[in-house]
Amino acid sequence: MRKVFQAELHQVGEELIEISSLVTEAIEKANQAFTGADVELAQEVIAADARIDFLQNDLDERAIDILALQGPVASDLRMIVGSLRMSASLERMGDLARHVAQLARLRFPAKVIPASLTATFDELATLDIQISRQITELLESRELGLVTDIQSANARINELHRSVFGAISAPDWSETPSTTVDVTLASRYFERFGDHGVSVARKVSYLVTGQWQPESFTN
Amino acid sequence: MRKVFQAELHQVGEELIEISSLVTEAIEKANQAFTGADVELAQEVIAADARIDFLQNDLDERAIDILALQGPVASDLRMIVGSLRMSASLERMGDLARHVAQLARLRFPAKVIPASLTATFDELATLDIQISRQITELLESRELGLVTDIQSANARINELHRSVFGAISAPDWSETPSTTVDVTLASRYFERFGDHGVSVARKVSYLVTGQWQPESFTN
Secondary structure: OHHHHHHHHHHHHHHHHHHHHHHHHHHHHHHHHHHHOOHHHHHHHHHHHHHHHHHHHHHHHHHHHHHHHHOOOHHHHHHHHHHHHHHHHHHHHHHHHHHHHHHHHHHOOOOOOOHHHHHHHHHHHHHHHHHHHHHHHHHHHOOOHHHHHHHHHHHHHHHHHHHHHHHHHOOOOOOOHHHHHHHHHHHHHHHHHHHHHHHHHHHHHHHHHOOOOOOOOOO | OHHHHHHHHHHHHHHHHHHHHHHHHHHHHHHHHHHHOOHHHHHHHHHHHHHHHHHHHHHHHHHHHHHHHHOOOHHHHHHHHHHHHHHHHHHHHHHHHHHHHHHHHHHOOOOOOOHHHHHHHHHHHHHHHHHHHHHHHHHHHOOOHHHHHHHHHHHHHHHHHHHHHHHHHOOOOOOOHHHHHHHHHHHHHHHHHHHHHHHHHHHHHHHHHOOOOOOOOOO
16 A cells, blocks of 8 residues: 555656656747747647646646545655645746747747847746756756755846846837837746746755745745 | 534635635725825735735645645545645735736836726726635635636636737837836736636636536636
8 A cells, every 4th residue: 555655656756747847848949939930839839738737637636636545644745735736836837838939929920039139038048948957857856956056047037037127118129019018028928937947946845855945036 | 523624624715715805905905006106005015915925825734734634535625625726826816916016116106007008907907806806705605606707807808908919019009118018017917817816716616516617718
């Protein structure tokens, strides 16, 4: 019985890692579609999001079955409840990657981001991709040094996000209102992605240490 | 034992209602601060969000204790897991009300929204407030007719949200880029608020019927 239970817990952990890998793939491809105005790739990301949603539901049902049938306590219980919450954050990160891809599709064949902000958005995307990869690694290794890396990356994302608004408010901003909207939304999607990443990282940290780390940022 | 357990479940339900009431108060006041450029009221909403966060944590801990100590099954288990998820959505709605208040504070003494969009934003806010009130009512009464009302209100919100982008893209849009950013973000906050409201409503519906209603919208 105990062995079956451990196998089931392990399965939940594996599914979380699978979802996290799919989210990484989604944000990588979404960014390629976004920077390269690649409508087919955008379409692929949009379609693939259904798989992430499916896996999230599957994981959640599995977790609830474990709660019902095994009545886990202490750290096992924390692990199950934590998984339910992490899956929700990961699913939302998948949605945000889809939103980025949808912007690419909407503006095709034009690019969403004006040349003056390309470098900023490249860095935003690179940081989101880094966070997403590190979450997978963190879920696999439980190496808590990664949590700090993820938080630092997110702090930099917040700076970049603010700098985007600075650029838009500057006197030399000469883009159309539509572009201003797209830039605002895209920046917000990348920024939210990082926040959800931090939220997953903090949950892993909580599972490992049993200590709830206070939030060091507001959003 | 059974009696204690029922009292604890009831307590979780009550706390959910309390959070929902605070969220309603937050979105009502945030909107007043937002439309009236009332910086003190904005400040009040921003400060009050900590109470919502505290109550969410408290509810979550209580729910996890019930899972650990009572090992609920079937509909009781569903109710506990559902509460954890609803509290997360309500907490997020509180954050969004805070974001609206933060925009009001940022632009004070100016108003955030230009006169041409006042009516649209009034309607957005009215619908968000309606949704928030109806969620409290739904949590109290489990009257599923309210779910349909909430979904209809959200469909209208999505229309209005799209119309904001239409207004910004129109040739006669002559606002500053900063205003364009504020309008974009504010519209997004009101729109996300409605989505989270639908998400809570669908969870209540699931708890009552045991049937998971497929999502009828994408965001």
